[in-house]
Amino acid sequence: MISVENLELVKEKRTILQIEKFELKQGKTQAIIGPNGAGKSTFLKVMALLEQPTRGKVFFAGREVTKKNMIAFRRRMAVVFQEPLLLNTTVFNNVALGLKLRGIRGDKLTQRVDHWLERLNISDLRDRKPVYLSGGEAQRVSLARAFALEPEVVFLDEPFSALDFPTRINLLEDLGHLLGNSGVTAMFVTHDFNEIPYLTNDVVVIDRGKLVFEGLLKKLLAEGVQNDTVQHLLSPFKKFNQIRLF
Ligand SMILES: Nc1ncnc2c1ncn2[C@@H]1O[C@H](COP(=O)(O)OP(=O)(O)OP(=O)(O)O)[C@@H](O)[C@H]1O
Numbered sequence: 001m002i003s004v005e006n007l008e009l010v011k012e013k014r015t016i017l018q019i020e021k022f023e024l025k026q027g028k029t030q031a032i033i034g035p036n037g038a039g040k041s042t043f044l045k046v047m048a049l050l051e052q053p054t055r056g057k058v059f060f061a062g063r064e065v066t067k068k069n070m071i072a073f074r075r076r077m078a079v080v081f082q083e084p085l086l087l088n089t090t091v092f093n094n095v096a097l098g099l100k101l102r103g104i105r106g107d108k109l110t111q112r113v114d115h116w117l118e119r120l121n122i123s124d125l126r127d128r129k130p131v132y133l134s135g136g137e138a139q140r141v142s143l144a145r146a147f148a149l150e151p152e153v154v155f156l157d158e159p160f161s162a163l164d165f166p167t168r169i170n171l172l173e174d175l176g177h178l179l180g181n182s183g184v185t186a187m188f189v190t191h192d193f194n195e196i197p198y199l200t201n202d203v204v205v206i207d208r209g210k211l212v213f214e215g216l217l218k219k220l221l222a223e224g225v226q227n228d229t230v231q232h233l234l235s236p237f238k239k240f241n242q243i244r245l246f
Helices: 040-047 070-074 091-101 106-119 135-148 165-182 193-198 217-223 228-240
Strands: 002-011 014-024 029-033 055-060 077-080 153-157 185-190 202-207 210-216
Touching (some): 029 193, 040 153, 077 135, 091 106, 091 135, 135 165, 202 217, 210 217, 210 228
Parallel strands (some): 077 153, 153 185
Antiparallel strands (some): 002 014
16 A cells, blocks of 8 residues: 655664665554654654655555655545644534545535544534543544544554553554454554554564564564564563463
8 A cells, every 4th residue: 555665764864764665555454663762653754655755765556656646645644643633623623624624514524523423432522622631532533533534544653652551442442443344554653562452463663763573463472583672672561471462
């Protein structure tokens, strides 16, 4: 669906990303994990066409992304960040805004928004303003806003990391069902191995801007990888045998 080739991203003379080849496969949910500062968010932004690489190529559905076609491709995607970034208007309006920008109006707009409020279990919050929402509720609005666009690809950048444990699990379970039922392609960034099995078994590990593992989480846990950072990330989970696998 989206792929990169010989990708390099340099900022302030530092190489932040150096990725030879990667493909986000259609219909799959891909987890991206790595320690703080590894380059996860930057990689997500490149894949979501929000940031241009210094060198290398990005392809969307087999076509090379250029300045000319980028906006059209971006309209086929949605991004959910760690902070919900909601506007100071009702939940309904927050979810409706992106649709309005795409020319959807009237009954069709109301039906689409109400459908996604229901799917995310927030219909009762329809008229509430974001300041009166909990962190978990706000992130549900953010997810509803993204899915209401009915995008082909969804990018999720540590969407639940600021939430408490039960809220996180609850949202991960709901998101897992959503992704499983919608057939949408997704890229999910996290620094917590525990979150991955709720959504997928496909994982990529990024360390200092490079991909150091790509494959099944089961394989990573069983075989490990010759990388100190990965071992460090995994150590607390291995110790308590905590990760819930499919
Ligand atoms: N605008 C920028 N200018 C210079 N360096 C930057 C810029 N943005 C990010 N970086 C650097 O790029 C590296 C990767 O950052 P990035 O935010 O992608 O990592 P991350 O893996 O998402 O980290 P975290 O888990 O802490 O969010 C970091 O060392 C960061 O300091």
